[in-house]
Amino acid sequence: MSVGISLASDHQLARLLQIGVVLEEVAEARAAKHASESDVIDAEVRTLLESAAVESAEHRDRLEGLINGLDAETVGFKQIEQLVEQQYETGEEFDGVLYDQLCTEETAYKFYDDLIEAIEGSDARFSVDRDSLLRVLREVRNDEEEGAEAVTELME
Amino acid sequence: MNTADQYLKAIYLVQQLEDGPASTGAVAEQLDVSPASANEMIGKLESRGLCHHEKYKGVDLSEEGIGRARDALQQYCIIERFLLQVLEVESFRAEATQLEPVIDETVAERLDTIINRAPQCPDCFAHEEDVCSLLAHERDVADAD
Numbered sequence: 001m002s003v004g005i006s007l008a009s010d011h012q013l014a015r016l017l018q019i020g021v022v023l024e025e026v027a028e029a030r031a032a033k034h035a036s037e038s039d040v041i042d043a044e045v046r047t048l049l050e051s052a053a054v055e056s057a058e059h060r061d062r063l064e065g066l067i068n069g070l071d072a073e074t075v076g077f078k079q080i081e082q083l084v085e086q087q088y089e090t091g092e093e094f095d096g097v098l099y100d101q102l103c104t105e106e107t108a109y110k111f112y113d114d115l116i117e118a119i120e121g122s123d124a125r126f127s128v129d130r131d132s133l134l135r136v137l138r139e140v141r142n143d144e145e146e147g148a149e150a151v152t153e154l155m156e
Numbered sequence: 157m158n159t160a161d162q163y164l165k166a167i168y169l170v171q172q173l174e175d176g177p178a179s180t181g182a183v184a185e186q187l188d189v190s191p192a193s194a195n196e197m198i199g200k201l202e203s204r205g206l207c208h209h210e211k212y213k214g215v216d217l218s219e220e221g222i223g224r225a226r227d228a229l230q231q232y233c234i235i236e237r238f239l240l241q242v243l244e245v246e247s248f249r250a251e252a253t254q255l256e257p258v259i260d261e262t263v264a265e266r267l268d269t270i271i272n273r274a275p276q277c278p279d280c281f282a283h284e285e286d287v288c289s290l291l292a293h294e295r296d297v298a299d300a301d
Contacts, residue, residue: 012254018243019259023266075242083242083270107262118258 007122014072016115021063023111025080027104028056033084034097041097045154052101052147059108059140066136069128098155105148112141157256157264161228162187163197164206167215168225172283177214229278231264232256233288238267240291249286 007013034041035049064074116137119130126133157165166186170178184194198215201207206221217225235255239248259267274280274290282289 007258015243015245015251015255016258019238019255019263019267022238022242022270023263026266026270080242080270103262103266107266110260111263114258114260114263 007118008124010070010127011072013119013124013126013128014067014070016118017063017067017070018072018074020108020111020115021060021067021074022080023108024056024060024063025075025077026084027108028053028060028077029081029084030104031056031101034100038097045098048150048154049097049101052104055143055147059143062136062140066128066133071127098151102148102151102155105144105151109141109144109148112137112144116141157228157231157259157261159197159257160201160204160206161224161231162256163194163201164217164221164225165228165232167198167201167207167217168222168229169283171215171217174214177210177216179214180209183215226278227261229281231259231261233273233277233281233291234264234268234271235259236287237271237273237291240295241271242267 007016031049031053035046035053038046041049060077067074116134119134119137163183166183167178170182170186174182180194180198181191183198184191187194198207198209201221202209206218206224208216208218210216232252235252236248239245239251239255245251274288277288280288280290282292285292
């Protein structure tokens with residue numbers, strides 16, 4: 001076991017990007033489910049959730065583009081959607097839906113922030129262009145930050 | 157998971173194996189670090205009230221240290237299960253160890269929403285095999301099918 005963040009290979013990078021894809025898939029599935037099934041949310045929240053689901057799908061595409069450059073595969077959305085469905089548990093009340101969405105945005109933000117830090121601290125040479133990799137991840141991270149702010153504003 | 161939590165988890169696992177205080181050498185070995193590094197970190201953990209270190213005897217986690225170690229072990233179990241059940245990674249134990257420092261608690265909680273994990277986690281963790289005993293059993297059943 002090693003202590004501290006160490007990102008030393010394409011394989012490790014691909015694995016972390018795969019986790020990012022799954023997080024986006026979970027986010028997309030949960031936001032879409034809330035938006036389509038919740039009776040307690042208003043039009044503004046429904047629009048936010050629908051936009052969040054679309055944004056997660058876009059992020060997933062961007063991450064998959066990076067993963068393809070590393071000659072690895074991703075987990076299909078249908079598989080994750082089914083897993084989300086099987087384990088789905090959340091508060092049905094208004095605050096529960098928004099709180100869940102806030103957790104989603106903050107979790108993704110934290111994940112990308114840690115991943116960016118790990119890449120910046122690594123001397124490894126990856127098969128994908130490092131500048132492009134970091135640019136995509138920073139843009140996605142910024143989207144998540146803005147998403148968290150949008151949810152927080154609605155909660156206030 | 158931060159470095160302190162990785163140390164607490166390692167001390168916890170060594171204490172379980174040794175059924176008593178964990179020797180610094182065993183903790184260092186578990187983490188693949190030098191005994192000097194382990195000593196330094198254990199000193200820091202002790203100053204935060206997370207463990208008690210007695211020379212020639214070893215390290216004992218405090219109640220707070222045990223709580224944090226068990227949380228860290230749960231996170232590790234989530235990563236192992238996620239790698240095996242969702243990404244179908246054969247070498248899930250080795251990869252969980254590599255990924256552990258990069259996976260934050262909040263991320264592990266999110267991954268936990270799509271895996272099956274027993275309520276008694278982490279008590280079902282088999283320390284010697286470095287894997288949840290239930291997961292090992294589930295794999296045997298799946299292989300037999």
